[in-house]
Amino acid sequence: PEAEDIPPESLREQYEHLVDEIRKHRTAYYQNDAPLVSDAEYDALYRRLEDLEALHPEIVSNDSPTQEVGGEASAAFAPVTHLARMYSLDDLFSIDELRAWYAKTSASIANIAPSAAEKGVRWLVEVKIDGLAVNLLYRDGKLVRAATRGDGTTGEDVTHNVMTIKDIPQQLAGSGWPSEVEVRGEIFMPSADFRTFNEQRVRDGLAPFANPRNSAAGSLRQKDPAETAKRPLSMFVHGIGAHTGLDAESQHATYDLLASWGLPTSPYTKIVDSLEGEGEGEGEGGSGKDGNGGILGFIEDNGNQRHDLVHEIDGIVIKVDSFALQRALGHTSRVPRWSAAYKYPPEEVHTRLLDIRVNV
Numbered sequence: 044p045e046a047e048d049i050p051p052e053s054l055r056e057q058y059e060h061l062v063d064e065i066r067k068h069r070t071a072y073y074q075n076d077a078p079l080v081s082d083a084e085y086d087a088l089y090r091r092l093e094d095l096e097a098l099h100p101e102i103v104s105n106d107s108p109t110q111e112v113g114g115e116a117s118a119a120f121a122p123v124t125h126l127a128r129m130y131s132l133d134d135l136f137s138i139d140e141l142r143a144w145y146a147k148t149s150a151s152i153a154n155i156a157p158s159a160a161e162k163g164v165r166w167l168v169e170v171k172i173d174g175l176a177v178n179l180l181y182r183d184g185k186l187v188r189a190a191t192r193g194d195g196t197t198g199e200d201v202t203h204n205v206m207t208i209k210d211i212p213q214q215l216a217g218s219g220w221p222s223e224v225e226v227r228g229e230i231f232m233p234s235a236d237f238r239t240f241n242e243q244r245v246r247d248g249l250a251p252f253a254n255p256r257n258s259a260a261g262s263l264r265q266k267d268p269a270e271t272a273k274r275p276l277s278m279f280v281h282g283i284g285a286h287t288g289l290d291a292e293s294q295h296a297t298y299d300l301l302a303s304w305g306l307p308t309s310p311y312t313k314i315v316d317s318l319e320g321e322g323e324g325e326g327e328g329g330s331g332k333d334g335n336g337g338i339l340g341f342i343e344d345n346g347n348q349r350h351d352l353v354h355e356i357d358g359i360v361i362k363v364d365s366f367a368l369q370r371a372l373g374h375t376s377r378v379p380r381w382s383a384a385y386k387y388p389p390e391e392v393h394t395r396l397l398d399i400r401v402n403v
């Protein structure tokens with residue numbers, strides 16, 4: 044975008060209006076689990092704010108939504124300070140944006156770690172689970188605390204609620220776990236369960252949830268854990284926070300370790316070595332099923348089958364697999380530089396329930 048000729052007072056006004064609007068939607072989404080607009084509409088507002096700030100860097104305030112992780116903790120739950128900060132992800136809304144991110148990240152790696160770049164970077168691609176982020180703290184193999192992401196520094200204490208979810212071990216299995224480890228992942232409501240659950244709500248005269256994400260968030264964030272226990276919630280873990288020593292050098296090796304301790308890892312992940320894969324005429328022709336399809340092949344395959352997975356997805360997460368490279372690339376105040384989320388174009392959602400009424 045090009046700088047427009049907006050008078051300074053109306054620019055400031057426009058900016059503040061946009062910030063207020065985004066804050067209002069964040070409260071509805073993160074605290075009330077009841078969004079007022081679709082994710083695509085929210086994303087468009089957020090993108091407008093980013094564009095405005097790019098054109099007029101002098102107006103950016105330190106507490107702009109673009110500078111912080113969205114979702115401050117609600118006062119309804121005790122606050123928990125995460126041992127290591129939790130981050131959001133940069134969104135890529137088109138294949139062109141993905142290509143630009145891939146080129147920029149590859150160039151940074153070539154610059155800071157030329158020998159690693161020469162050997163070839165391994166990229167881990169995963170589906171982006173449409174749930175809510177939770178941080179599990181294990182001490183001596185025992186689950187002692189669970190918290191929502193909140194603003195990334197402070198989350199909400201949902202320990203008792205999380206303890207009712209059968210997928211999440213209260214005692215780690217196997218051996219070799221460190222005395223302290225934070226395990227991060229996404230709590231979600233499986234798509235099939237979401238449909239039955241919402242239909243039952245309608246029969247009970249309750250408003251259905253807008254989508255499985257809000258349903259999972261609303262179900263987890265109940266004041267009474269006995270209520271959460273009745274809700275069909277699951278989890279896949281996709282990262283670690285603070286720990287006292289872990290025998291893994293990469294993201295995918297960490298998943299193997301977490302799985303060996305009985306933690307639920309996603310079946311929908313894959314290592315690839317480039318954006319494009321090997322393409323036509325080589326291997327199986329870039330189908331993505333054989334390691335040849337690259338990041339783009341994974342995006343295409345999962346786009347085609349996105350409604351056949353256990354849970355809803357709203358995109359694909361791309362991660363640099365090596366921990367050494369992750370450390371070298373680092374973070375901004377809001378997101379890691381070694382990962383990004385490609386978002387699929389919004390779909391028209393049509394379910395019988397949504398035609399009736401969309402609410403909490």
Ligand code: NAD
Nearest residue numbers: 068072078080081082085131132169170171172176281360
């Ligand atoms: P995000 O949801 O786009 O991405 C970051 C999150 O993705 C991480 O915190 C992580 O928990 C999650 N994630 C899922 N699968 C993952 C995987 N495999 N690996 C790593 N992380 C994974 O960013 P955000 O800051 O949480 O929120 C922004 C999103 O929330 C946008 O999609 C936006 O549309 C939506 N939102 C909507 C409204 C609304 O009013 N409709 C309001 C606020 C936010």
